[in-house]
Amino acid sequence: MKISFVLTGSGHKPVGGFKVVYEYANRLSAIGHTVTVVHPAWVRRDEPVVDRIKRSIRYVQRATDKTYEPKRWFPVDTSVELLWTPNLSSRFVPDADIVVATGAPTAEWVNSYGPEKGRKFYLLQHYESWDPIGLERLDATYRMPLEKIAISRWLCEVATEKGSHATYIPNGLDQREFFITRDPILRDSAQGIMLYHPLPEKGTEIGIRACEVVREKMPELKLTMFGVYDRPAGLPRWIDYQKSPSVTQLRDMYNDASFVVAPSVTEGWGLVPCEAMQCGCALAATDAGGHMEFAVHNSTALVSPASDVRALAANIERLVRDNDVRNSLALSGARHLTKYSWEKSASELNALFCRAHKNA
Known part of the structure; x- marks a missing residue:
């Protein structure tokens, strides 16, 4: 089959949702499908003229130097065609x-295509309430005649609430990429790690505030943050920050930490906490929908209500103080995640596509 994935923009920076698509593209191509991943310079139909001019300039630049490709952070197989389009x-x-649409703005485009573009699917990776298209248009994408695929049970529930149905195919995890290299018992109990992201829904400020609450009692607490952005202005000096670490560097950072903080207010899945758990970090997470795929309170994580700084702080403090709880959660969390694999998820996706193609 010929399969097209439609992304929301350039792949030059690490994006969790893009990584999922690239993983699927590699695996579907490996079993004989012709796979194309489309990267648009702009995705919004109503984008202001000034912004379109800027993106047009960037389109020419990236078309020349091919910086729309994710080669700096993800190895897409050469058999997968990467397109850069206006x-x-x-x-x-x-x-x-x-x-396959992979985000709300792309769903609007895919819905407008004729049958020659193929059977239409919509990969739900989050309820994108922050997107400039607005909630009314966002909700309308769930009612479009696209076959929905949800990466979490929470997103299946969202689809149902919006008057649609979604097939559940969880994200896979690569056990060869992130794994334990240092026994969790031997790590500094006060060393934590957390993703930095400016989107309010990611809860970065909540996570920092929770750590500061703990640090008032335990000044030895340390936190390493990382992200694709420059070190944020105003980030407390006691927090270490690493910009765009490589996979090898990130694996080492995870293995240096005893716990990972996942403070999202809403979340479609949560690749970063999964990666950290694979490397033996105990998890302190909010009850954001996607976290519930792998965060089971007192079994694989300590879970607190989203946006509750004090409750999150209490869980972080418990992980730092209680070696038995922390080490137990670290090991049980890593074991729990072995049930997720890209081979299994790609096989399920392939079967879904094959059935759809056969019945077309």
Whole structure:
């Protein structure tokens, strides 16, 4: 089959949702499908003229130097075609058997395509309430005649609430990429790690405030943060910050930490806490929907209500103080995640596509 994935932009920076698509693209290509991943310079249909001019300039630049490709952070197989297009107009998207929207703005485009672009799917990776298209248009994408695939049970529930149905296929995890290299028992109990992201829904400020509450009692607490952005202005000096670490560096950072903080207010899944857990970090997480795929309170994590700084702080403090609890959660969390694999998830996705193609 010919399969097209439609992304929301350039792949030059690490993005969790893009990584999921690239993982699927590699595996579907490996079993014989012709796979294309489309990257548009702009995705919004109503983008202001000034912004379109800026993106047009960037389109020419990236088309020349190919910086739209994720080669700096993800190895896409050479058999997968990576397209860089001005937008997602149908003339820039190849004819195929299957076409997959991967975000709300792309769903609007895919919904407008003719049958020559393929059977239409919509990979739900989050309820994108922050997207500039607004809630009314966002909710409308759930009612479009696209076959929905949800990466978490929470997103299946969201789809149902919006009047649709979604097939549940959880994200896979690569056990060869992130794994334990240092016994959790031997690590500094006061060393934590957390992702930095400016989107309020990611809860970065909540996580920092919770750590500061703990640090008032335990000044030995240390936190390493990382992200694709420059060190944020105003980030407390006691927090270490690493910009765009490589996979090897990130694996080492996870293995240096005893716990990971996942403070999201809403979350479709949570790749970072999963990676850290694979490397033996105990998890302090909020009860954001996607976290519930792997965060089971007192079994694989300590879970607190989203946006509750004090409750999150209490769980972090418990992980630092109680070696038995921390080490037990670290090991049980890592074991729990072995049930997720990209081979299994890609096999389920392939079966879904094959059934759809057969019945087309």
